[in-house]
Amino acid sequence: MKIKKCPYCKNNIRLHEIKFPYVNDYGGIVVKCSECDKVSFSNVKNPAESSISLGGIKIDTWDREVIKNEDFLLEYPDILEMDAGVLVIGDYKAREYNFDFSAANIYYCKSCKKEVETTSKDCLDINSETISSSYKNLMNFILANDGWARDNLVIEVNCECACGQKFTSFWHQNYILDGNPLDYDKLFLIGTDMPLSSNDIDGIMSKNNCIKTLEKFIIRWNAIFSRLLIVTPFIGHQWMSQIEVIELWDWIKNYVDPNKSTLVTRTATFNKYKKACEEKGISLELLEDFGISNALITEFTRKQDFHAKIYVGYSKSNSEILLGSFNLMNGPSMENISLKHSDYHQFLNKFISPMNINISEPNEIEKNWSHIYQDENNEWKTDDIKSEKILSRLLNY
Numbered sequence: 001m002k003i004k005k006c007p008y009c010k011n012n013i014r015l016h017e018i019k020f021p022y023v024n025d026y027g028g029i030v031v032k033c034s035e036c037d038k039v040s041f042s043n044v045k046n047p048a049e050s051s052i053s054l055g056g057i058k059i060d061t062w063d064r065e066v067i068k069n070e071d072f073l074l075e076y077p078d079i080l081e082m083d084a085g086v087l088v089i090g091d092y093k094a095r096e097y098n099f100d101f102s103a104a105n106i107y108y109c110k111s112c113k114k115e116v117e118t119t120s121k122d123c124l125d126i127n128s129e130t131i132s133s134s135y136k137n138l139m140n141f142i143l144a145n146d147g148w149a150r151d152n153l154v155i156e157v158n159c160e161c162a163c164g165q166k167f168t169s170f171w172h173q174n175y176i177l178d179g180n181p182l183d184y185d186k187l188f189l190i191g192t193d194m195p196l197s198s199n200d201i202d203g204i205m206s207k208n209n210c211i212k213t214l215e216k217f218i219i220r221w222n223a224i225f226s227r228l229l230i231v232t233p234f235i236g237h238q239w240m241s242q243i244e245v246i247e248l249w250d251w252i253k254n255y256v257d258p259n260k261s262t263l264v265t266r267t268a269t270f271n272k273y274k275k276a277c278e279e280k281g282i283s284l285e286l287l288e289d290f291g292i293s294n295a296l297i298t299e300f301t302r303k304q305d306f307h308a309k310i311y312v313g314y315s316k317s318n319s320e321i322l323l324g325s326f327n328l329m330n331g332p333s334m335e336n337i338s339l340k341h342s343d344y345h346q347f348l349n350k351f352i353s354p355m356n357i358n359i360s361e362p363n364e365i366e367k368n369w370s371h372i373y374q375d376e377n378n379e380w381k382t383d384d385i386k387s388e389k390i391l392s393r394l395l396n397y
């Protein structure tokens with residue numbers, strides 16, 4: 001993707017050129033700006049196949065083998081060429097999580113107190129063939145019937161712990177109706193119907209394990225809460241190399257949904273990142289100018305006088321809070337960590353008011369989710385379910 005600017009109003013126009021392996025046509029496209037309605041052009045490869053995804057509409061094209069640039073452009077008196085832009089390689093919005101089943105567990109059996117994450121994964125794997133076909137049927141049904149298009153899909157898998165305790169594990173996916181088969185790499189464990197007990201989590205662990213624990217909670221919170229909040233004075237430490245600093249911030253931008261999260265940190269912490277980017281040739285201002293910066297970075301809250309570290313998922317009724325001594329970085333040092341849950345108002349009174357910061361009001365979670373589950377005869381079924389029914393089983397402490 002190239003992002004160029006309208007020569008009249010500087011609106012960002014996203015241009016997608018296609019390049020074929022052997023023979024390419026050369027020419028140009030004429031685009032009407034969606035902000036100012038004025039028309040401009042750009043030279044492109046394969047004008048017929050090139051497209052505009054944002055900022056304007058493609059209204060005309062020419063092929064240089066058929067007509068010279070200057071002859072074609074006579075049709076558009078006074079037309080200007082789009083301003084030079086930036087080339088964006090890859091999907092800059094793509095986020096890739098990893099739920100590490102081998103480290104720092106957060107989901108445990110209520111009877112034997114052993115972790116149930118690996119059992120949950122095994123049960124998912126055993127049923128993967130039938131789950132995949134239920135997924136395919138559900139998607140085909142929705143696409144064919146113009147049915148309920150949901151942003152969230154939840155899959156309930158019945159499991160049994162080695163101790164004999166039966167339980168249900170919940171798996172979540174951001175549901176995109178693209179007709180593709182179920183991608184298990186994008187399906188995440190977000191909890192079970194057994195209590196999420198702070199006794200199982202609280203204690204002392206290495207910073208590495210604190211971060212693994214936080215990753216698992218962020219995966220859960222991205223699905224079940226409408227807002228996330230990260231309050232940390234430091235990201236990394238002062239002796240970190242610039243590449244390490246950039247990698248840490250990339251980690252945050254990857255795990256935390258930028259559209260529903262607030263980051264509170266010290267100005268110096270942010271400036272260190274900004275400087276590292278600039279010295280490595282990445283300009284945060286340039287990204288912002290072309291409309292491809294991360295909202296978490298552009299809208300972060302600056303706060304100076306604090307040393308508190310809290311990591312929170314919250315909605316209008318509930319919140320889960322990880323408290324600890326750990327900053328956002330990996331390392332072997334031992335840190336304390338603990339889990340709290342409270343209602344939204346208590347969270348505001350006890351954690352937000354003393355910080356004297358503003359946080360965004362949580363929106364409602366999507367009311368209905370697509371749902372794949374096993375009935376009492378262990379038959380796989382699909383339907384549409386009220387999300388509060390799933391949440392009431394997950395928000396169980």
Ligand SMILES: [Zn+2]
Nearest residue numbers: 006009033036
């Ligand atoms: Zn314009």
Ligand SMILES: [Zn+2]
Nearest residue numbers: 109112161163
């Ligand atoms: Zn058990």
